[in-house]
Amino acid sequence: MTSLPQSTDKKLGLVIDLDTCVGCQACATSCKEWNTGGYSAPLSDIQPYGVDPQGTWLNRIHSYEIGEGSTSRTVHFPRSCLHCETPACVTVCPTGASYKRAEDGIVLVNPDTCIGCKLCSWACPYGAREYDYAEGVMRKCTLCVDRIYNEHIPEEDRIPACVRACPTGARHYGDLGDSESKVSKLVAERGGYALLPEMDYKPVNRYLPPRPRRDSNTASSDTPRPAEKPVSTGAAIERLFKFADKILSR
Amino acid sequence: MHPAYSVILFTTMSGAGYGLLIWLSALGLAGALPPTRTLGFFAFGLAFALIGGGLMSSTAHLGRPERAWRAFSQWRSSWLSREGVLAVASFVPAGLLAINWIFYESFSPALAWATIALSLATVYATGMIYQSLPTIRAWHNPLVTPIYLVLAIATGGVIALFFLRAAELQAARPSLVAIAMLLAAAALKWSYWTGIDSAQRTYTAGAATGLGQFGKVRMLISPHSTANYVMREMGYSVGRRHANKLRRTALWVGLIAPALLTALSLYAPAGTEIALALLAVAAMAFGIITERWLFFAEAEHVVNVYYGAEAA
Ligand code: SF4
Ligand code: SF4
Numbered sequence: 001m002t003s004l005p006q007s008t009d010k011k012l013g014l015v016i017d018l019d020t021c022v023g024c025q026a027c028a029t030s031c032k033e034w035n036t037g038g039y040s041a042p043l044s045d046i047q048p049y050g051v052d053p054q055g056t057w058l059n060r061i062h063s064y065e066i067g068e069g070s071t072s073r074t075v076h077f078p079r080s081c082l083h084c085e086t087p088a089c090v091t092v093c094p095t096g097a098s099y100k101r102a103e104d105g106i107v108l109v110n111p112d113t114c115i116g117c118k119l120c121s122w123a124c125p126y127g128a129r130e131y132d133y134a135e136g137v138m139r140k141c142t143l144c145v146d147r148i149y150n151e152h153i154p155e156e157d158r159i160p161a162c163v164r165a166c167p168t169g170a171r172h173y174g175d176l177g178d179s180e181s182k183v184s185k186l187v188a189e190r191g192g193y194a195l196l197p198e199m200d201y202k203p204v205n206r207y208l209p210p211r212p213r214r215d216s217n218t219a220s221s222d223t224p225r226p227a228e229k230p231v232s233t234g235a236a237i238e239r240l241f242k243f244a245d246k247i248l249s250r
Numbered sequence: 251m252h253p254a255y256s257v258i259l260f261t262t263m264s265g266a267g268y269g270l271l272i273w274l275s276a277l278g279l280a281g282a283l284p285p286t287r288t289l290g291f292f293a294f295g296l297a298f299a300l301i302g303g304g305l306m307s308s309t310a311h312l313g314r315p316e317r318a319w320r321a322f323s324q325w326r327s328s329w330l331s332r333e334g335v336l337a338v339a340s341f342v343p344a345g346l347l348a349i350n351w352i353f354y355e356s357f358s359p360a361l362a363w364a365t366i367a368l369s370l371a372t373v374y375a376t377g378m379i380y381q382s383l384p385t386i387r388a389w390h391n392p393l394v395t396p397i398y399l400v401l402a403i404a405t406g407g408v409i410a411l412f413f414l415r416a417a418e419l420q421a422a423r424p425s426l427v428a429i430a431m432l433l434a435a436a437a438l439k440w441s442y443w444t445g446i447d448s449a450q451r452t453y454t455a456g457a458a459t460g461l462g463q464f465g466k467v468r469m470l471i472s473p474h475s476t477a478n479y480v481m482r483e484m485g486y487s488v489g490r491r492h493a494n495k496l497r498r499t500a501l502w503v504g505l506i507a508p509a510l511l512t513a514l515s516l517y518a519p520a521g522t523e524i525a526l527a528l529l530a531v532a533a534m535a536f537g538i539i540t541e542r543w544l545f546f547a548e549a550e551h552v553v554n555v556y557y558g559a560e561a562a
């Protein structure tokens with residue numbers, strides 16, 4: 001059924017810390033590895049070693065430059081399905097292959113009933129759905145639905161593969177519908193935000209903004225900035241060095 | 251958006267096919283088209299061929315065409331599913347109307363009304379597939395569905411006039427209606443283009459990443475070195491000058507030329523009207539395919555702002 005559930009018992013999702021993400025692609029690689037053998041397997045690649053390689057990935061890491069000049073900074077930005085609460089990607093699906101689970105809010109595509117019409121990918125503002133050219137069906141993040149409830153794997157692995165892989169701990173997983181959960185508290189504490197709220201898809205995933213930059217340009221005023229140039233004393237020896245410097249740098 | 255030929259052909263052909271069904275029904279109701287066998291055979295035959303060809307072409311767009319039947323199931327929420335259901339439902343009255351017309355040379359007003367209603371509903375659903383997507387500003391526009399409807403009626407009319415001329419029937423009044431429809435379509439299309447050109451493009455990379463609060467955001471490194479599906483499908487964009495040229499083609503060749511040719515045929519010497527009618531069909535077909543190509547090529551998807559587009 002592509003009609004959306006009125007409400008979901010849980011709102012499982014990810015919280016991504018843009019302050020600590022280093023853009024290493026570990027999450028994307030781990031995602032690809034797990035999911036090419038998981039719920040929506042395979043995630044096909046076309047010409048993986050050819051001149052124009054392309055493949056289906058469920059997680060993509062952009063890097064952006066923010067600001068101009070010496071105060072600019074690089075922010076790495078992982079982008080995957082946000083498991084929205086009211087996503088048009090589900091309601092536009094003509095077959096019922098796309099659906100949102102009432103129990104935990106995960107948005108899934110059933111690879112056995114999808115006809116590959118691609119309309120859902122047009123309806124997603126976040127580019128989270130990728131069509132599998134080889135299999136003719138749509139793929140998207142499953143929030144590792146085949147890990148998080150999987151009793152055949154050790155308990156510490158029952159989290160999405162991307163969260164497990166992240167070496168800097170920039171990815172957090174949990175129930176964002178429960179205000180007492182660790183992820184909800186993290187969002188509250190760090191001012192986590194949703195992407196493109198004006199689209200009204202009500203994403204569940206949250207992004208934690210980078211913390212204020214701390215370096216010589218922005219250091220707080222109680223630590224005095226080192227002087228750019230030593231203050232001249234005007235001594236004769238100094239004038240001599242200046243003169244020598246001038247001669248030598250001709 | 252990537253202009254896929256399967257979808258361009260589907261929407262233009264089935265639009266014209268439903269338009270032709272509407273015209274055959276309406277002309278029958280007005281008594282302007284007697285239900286004769288030969289004319290019925292060719293006219294309904296062409297309408298069904300256009301619709302059927304369009305539907306076939308649309309399944310070429312699918313990754314799993316053998317599962318297409320599943321698309322009839324989600325009419326509660328999906329305009330694409332509704333379109334499928336209505337497209338098939340309209341075959342019932344239209345088919346019966348055609349059978350009566352061709353085999354019994356009789357006309358049933360009730361079936362004609364049902365054909366008109368379901369054909370309009372089908373084209374309406376087609377328009378709503380696009381208009382309902384908030385991710386594409388040029389489509390999420392209240393003129394999109396009216397344009398689909400008016401274009402279907404206008405294109406069906408130009409084809410219907412050809413049949414009237416071929417059967418040497420009175421075509422003066424139907425010609426005036428068709429001209430009015432073509433000009434209405436031209437006016438709507440014109441204001442649509444003016445509208446999308448002046449629309450505020452409020453989605454930026456800063457807004458989409460939420461990082462705009464820290465300064466101007468520009469993409470430094472793409473997630474992938476060659477285009478992925480999202481870029482191939484959603485990243486298509488057409489140059490401004492090229493688009494303007496194609497807009498003029500769509501407007502003048504696809505709508506105004508057929509209107510002029512139809513007007514001319516009212517005063518043309520006997521025997522030349524059919525040639526003018528055929529010319530009108532040809533010009534219209536070329537122009538409307540251009541129009542539909544542009545409808546896709548000019549539509550910017552919001553996801554492009556994640557990939558370095560200024561705004562969408
Ligand atoms: S991020 Fe895209 S694919 Fe995921 S639920 Fe939202 S609209 Fe659907
Ligand atoms: S591509 Fe598959 S999941 Fe997406 S709308 Fe079409 S049938 Fe549904």
